[in-house]
Amino acid sequence: MTDPQQIFHATLAKLVRLAQEITGEVSRLYAAQTAQNGSGQTPPPPPEPTSGDPVTLCTPQTLPAGTLEQAAQLAAAINPMNAPMTGPLSAMMGLGDVLTPARIAALTSKYWGPTPRRLSVSFMETTDVELRRRILAHMNAWAVTSGVSFVYTAGTGKVRITRGNDGYWSYLGTDILMIPRSGATMCLQGFTARTSESEYRRVVRHETGHTLGFPHEHMRADLVARIDPAKAYAYFSRTQGWDRRTVDFQVLKALDERSILSTPPDQTSIMCYQLPGSITKDGKPIIGGRDLNASDLAFAGKIYPKVAPIAPSADLDDDDDDGLAVSAAAQQAADESDLTELVNKVNQGA
Numbered sequence: 001m002t003d004p005q006q007i008f009h010a011t012l013a014k015l016v017r018l019a020q021e022i023t024g025e026v027s028r029l030y031a032a033q034t035a036q037n038g039s040g041q042t043p044p045p046p047p048e049p050t051s052g053d054p055v056t057l058c059t060p061q062t063l064p065a066g067t068l069e070q071a072a073q074l075a076a077a078i079n080p081m082n083a084p085m086t087g088p089l090s091a092m093m094g095l096g097d098v099l100t101p102a103r104i105a106a107l108t109s110k111y112w113g114p115t116p117r118r119l120s121v122s123f124m125e126t127t128d129v130e131l132r133r134r135i136l137a138h139m140n141a142w143a144v145t146s147g148v149s150f151v152y153t154a155g156t157g158k159v160r161i162t163r164g165n166d167g168y169w170s171y172l173g174t175d176i177l178m179i180p181r182s183g184a185t186m187c188l189q190g191f192t193a194r195t196s197e198s199e200y201r202r203v204v205r206h207e208t209g210h211t212l213g214f215p216h217e218h219m220r221a222d223l224v225a226r227i228d229p230a231k232a233y234a235y236f237s238r239t240q241g242w243d244r245r246t247v248d249f250q251v252l253k254a255l256d257e258r259s260i261l262s263t264p265p266d267q268t269s270i271m272c273y274q275l276p277g278s279i280t281k282d283g284k285p286i287i288g289g290r291d292l293n294a295s296d297l298a299f300a301g302k303i304y305p306k307v308a309p310i311a312p313s314a315d316l317d318d319d320d321d322d323g324l325a326v327s328a329a330a331q332q333a334a335d336e337s338d339l340t341e342l343v344n345k346v347n348q349g350a
């Protein structure tokens with residue numbers, strides 16, 4: 001690692017610790033990290049699944065409050081489309097003239113941008129070659145249509161997978177670049193060679209969707225409107241051990257449709273939870289996705305095309321881009337070395 005990178009990561013780690021001290025919130029990230037460092041603090045195990053109920057549900061991770069502004073800068077630097085809307089358009093949409101950093105960060109998406117890129121993947125635990133290949137193959141199921149692909153590295157990847165006892169989760173899109181390199185960006189609890197193929201499809205492909213920046217489909221307003229909050233609080237308390245705030249955050253708080261690139265709500269998307277009819281107002285279940293469907297693949301291919309747009313590119317990660325059409329070589333170069341430079345630039349306030 002270069003010096004500026006080390007300084008960046010050290011500074012970021014300090015910021016995160018400070019924010020946590022102030023808020024008193026315990027982050028899974030640091031709980032996991034301290035556990036690895038042997039401090040004795042371990043993350044709480046997920047509750048035992050109740051018979052007949054869904055097993056562990058994914059809980060996508062968000063960055064600690066202290067890092068949101070920096071994450072927004074980084075997301076905007078990777079692709080200007082991630083920058084918050086300002087000016088007449090934002091005023092028209094009721095966003096106001098003045099956006100505080102927190103507001104900007106919340107409005108900023110986690111999109112990787114339209115230039116094809118490879119994201120390196122490493123494993124926190126010793127993982128044999130067959131298991132690595134199997135996990136990577138399921139991650140790359142998205143790459144059938146998407147220009148973002150995943151490649152294993154024996155070093156420290158941009159995507160870092162743990163199979164530790166912490167459930168299923170991933171940070172969203174470009175947020176993974178904000179996680180200290182000693183921490184995981186994705187958790188696939190207990191995945192082994194014996195895990196069923198259907199679980200690989202349901203969980204690995206879903207978590208990879210989060211890494212691509214896709215939020216939970218069941219948070220779409222049309223689907224949230226179907227859920228009975230009182231029933232949802234009781235159900236998730238019983239099956240997942242979640243308090244009301246967690247249920248609000250994971251299930252009941254609808255996504256701001258203005259903040260997302262999307263297709264019509266799709267309850268069979270791989271990004272959608274399976275939710276029982278016992279918690280919906282109409283008594284009908286939200287079917288949920290068990291594998292990538294045609295809409296998932298079409299959407300991924302649309303926002304992450306395999307061939308970069310043949311137009312003057314404003315994508316800042318192509319430092320060699322002189323405003324002309326992006327060459328095939330430049331597309332290939334849009335890999336982690338460019339991302340590393342961006343992290344440094346953001347750290348230096350560029």
Ligand SMILES: [Zn+2]
Pocket residue numbers: 058059060206207210216
């Ligand atoms: Zn999820």
